[in-house]
Amino acid sequence: MARLYLLLLVLSLIGGVGYAAYGYYTSTQERIQILAENNAKLEVAIEKSQKSIKLLKNEADKNAKLSKELQTKLQKAEAYGDDLRNRLRKLDLLADAISNAKNLEGRMNGATAKLWREIMGETGNSTGSANDLPFWLQSNTGTKSKGSDTNPKSDSTNSSTTKTN
Numbered sequence: 001m002a003r004l005y006l007l008l009l010v011l012s013l014i015g016g017v018g019y020a021a022y023g024y025y026t027s028t029q030e031r032i033q034i035l036a037e038n039n040a041k042l043e044v045a046i047e048k049s050q051k052s053i054k055l056l057k058n059e060a061d062k063n064a065k066l067s068k069e070l071q072t073k074l075q076k077a078e079a080y081g082d083d084l085r086n087r088l089r090k091l092d093l094l095a096d097a098i099s100n101a102k103n104l105e106g107r108m109n110g111a112t113a114k115l116w117r118e119i120m121g122e123t124g125n126s127t128g129s130a131n132d133l134p135f136w137l138q139s140n141t142g143t144k145s146k147g148s149d150t151n152p153k154s155d156s157t158n159s160s161t162t163k164t165n
Contacts, residue, residue: 096104 093104
């Protein structure tokens with residue numbers, strides 16, 4: 001009987017060790033499967049992040065190039081502004097306005113009309129007709145009133161004439 005108990009004890013120990021080994025094996029296989037799935041997800045995430053990094057680098061290069069172009073254009077515009085300021089300093093507009101106001105007004109309106117046409121041309125409107133100019137630059141036909149307001153549609157205040165309804 002002692003042999004039988006010893007045999008049962010040995011078989012139970014072997015069975016327990018076998019069951020523990022089986023449990024360890026199955027849990028290890030489940031972990032391996034989960035880790036393999038996680039690894040696949042990580043590989044996809046790494047691939048996406050590498051593409052994003054590459055795209056960001058390309059965008060940064062593009063932005064740097066555009067910034068450099070804008071800086072160059074800004075410097076040209078500032079130089080043009082400086083040139084205009086220097087030209088205006090050389091002109092004595094007050095003396096010119098006092099001596100020949102009509103001539104100065106005509107020159108100013110002509111220059112403004114030219115600038116307006118250039119702006120319209122650069123923005124896609126290249127017809128160049130007089131109707132493309134704002135109302136205050138178009139030549140008016142007919143009689144002129146005493147006041148400086150030659151446009152009856154204007155909402156500007158003019159103290160020299162009275163507006164009635």
